[in-house]
Structure formats: structure tokens, C-alpha cells
Amino acid sequence: MTAALAMVPLQAGGTARPHFVQAPGTPGLEYYVYLPESLQAGAEPLVLVHGISRNAAELVLRFAEQADRTGVPLIAPLFRQESFGQYQQAVDPKCRIRSDLALCTVLDDAARRFGLATLSIALFGFSGGAQFAHRFSLIHPNRVRVCIPASAGWYTMPDPEQLWPLGLAGLPDGPLDPAARRVPFHLIVGQRDRHDDPALRHSPELDRIQGRDRRSRAKAWHRALRKAGWCEASSLTILPRTRHNFTSAHRQGLTQTVFRLLGYEGTNQ
Numbered sequence: 001m002t003a004a005l006a007m008v009p010l011q012a013g014g015t016a017r018p019h020f021v022q023a024p025g026t027p028g029l030e031y032y033v034y035l036p037e038s039l040q041a042g043a044e045p046l047v048l049v050h051g052i053s054r055n056a057a058e059l060v061l062r063f064a065e066q067a068d069r070t071g072v073p074l075i076a077p078l079f080r081q082e083s084f085g086q087y088q089q090a091v092d093p094k095c096r097i098r099s100d101l102a103l104c105t106v107l108d109d110a111a112r113r114f115g116l117a118t119l120s121i122a123l124f125g126f127s128g129g130a131q132f133a134h135r136f137s138l139i140h141p142n143r144v145r146v147c148i149p150a151s152a153g154w155y156t157m158p159d160p161e162q163l164w165p166l167g168l169a170g171l172p173d174g175p176l177d178p179a180a181r182r183v184p185f186h187l188i189v190g191q192r193d194r195h196d197d198p199a200l201r202h203s204p205e206l207d208r209i210q211g212r213d214r215r216s217r218a219k220a221w222h223r224a225l226r227k228a229g230w231c232e233a234s235s236l237t238i239l240p241r242t243r244h245n246f247t248s249a250h251r252q253g254l255t256q257t258v259f260r261l262l263g264y265e266g267t268n269q
Contacts, residue, residue, distance in 0.1 A: 029083065031078055038070075043117065044120060044121060045072070046063070047075045048124050049076070049129030050129050052128045066256065070264045077106045120144075122144075123147045127152065134155060148186045156168065158228040181229070190242030191215070
């Protein structure tokens, strides 16, 4: 089936241009798709999840050069504020809308429209998108080969006694699938991401368990995964001279780091 697609005015790495698509049946759910000219049949997509600034287009723009170099297709959902206010938590605590199922809709639609192999994905998120990415991986581990959360504000701990989303008790679809313990989580956080800001959630319990800044919380979650015996391949990368800003992180090699963690050793440094 050929769909009518609106082209977006982005300068990508090569002559290919992103497509901007309205996902079916879900108001306020759209997504970008970038298909590099070097795309190989059956290539695993890299899904890019924006933060609360909703900068999905910027993510595609910044990752396009490495996508062209490696032949990796990009999918970037756009969770509109009016429909997905708390998309970061996978299940909005107020209206109970499930952004995790919305991403499943996007993946299925991208498979139908573009012939992409979306049953297994690599999943990246920055800030609020990193919150979403690791929680999506916990709920749908069989669909995620590798998850790369960058600079998340806070995490769902591998604690079966703590209530979701702080812990795993009350996971949206029932008890944790054992496959979640086998997903490699490659955390990334900036060396200078140690400052408070209005978007960073605080509570006495959260600060006690995870720390008071994003760098401390990334380290705490990485330690907790190791202590709980989760995937040994998981890792923590500290980006030098990097604060809590996607453009800053990009300048310090974020996109190259992501592709290296995905196993593409030939990317530019």
C-alpha cells in the first residue's frame, strides 16, 4: 500500500529526506521516518524518542549522518503534549493513556508503510525520552534488542517491591517478563549533568534511592541492574564536558557513541 506522505524541510546527511506521518487511529500521534540511501532489506531500525521539548525532528537531523553511513533506518515518534502529557512514564498517571502502546502502533504502521522490520528495534531516548525508552523496554522486552537511555531524569528500579513507575510492582501488563533482564541497557549521561532544574523530579524517596541529579541517578540505576543480576553487557558512558542539553551532548559525540554501542565500530569519532 502506498501512503501519501508529507515531506519535512530537514537537511539530512545525504540526498534522502525524512517522511512525516500521522499514525492511524491515535490523535496527536505522529512520527518521522528516515530511510538512508544505503538501507539494506531487513535492517534493524533505530527508534529515537524525544524529551519534553518534543524535538523529534532534531533527533532525526542529528542522527541522519550516521544512519547514512551505516544503512540504519530511523523512526522518531512525536508525542504531542495535548495527547501524551506524561508519555515518559509509559502510562500517564492521570488519564491512563499508554504511550508504550502508541509506539507499538507507530512501529506496526512503519512496517506496513515502509516495509521496515520493526519486530526487533534498537531504542534510544534523551532526557524524558530516556525515561520512556527504558520503561518501554521493561514492558516490551521482546521487541527491544538494545536500549540506550541518555540523561534520564529518573528510573524504574529493578525492585519488585516498589510500585510502578519507581519499581516493578504493578507493571502495566502484569509480572515482569524474564526477557527484560536480558536487554542490554547502555546508559549515557553528561559529566556536567549534575545541576538541578524545574524539569527534574524530586521526592524524599526518589532522592534517597537514586540521588539528587541525573549523573548520580544514572550511576545508581546501573549499579542496581548489576546487583540484581541483569544483563552483564549493560554499560554506563559518561560524556565529557557535557551538560543537560541535547545539542551539547551531540557536540561531544553522542550520536557516534550511540552507533558504537549498537555495534557499528566504523562510525566517525
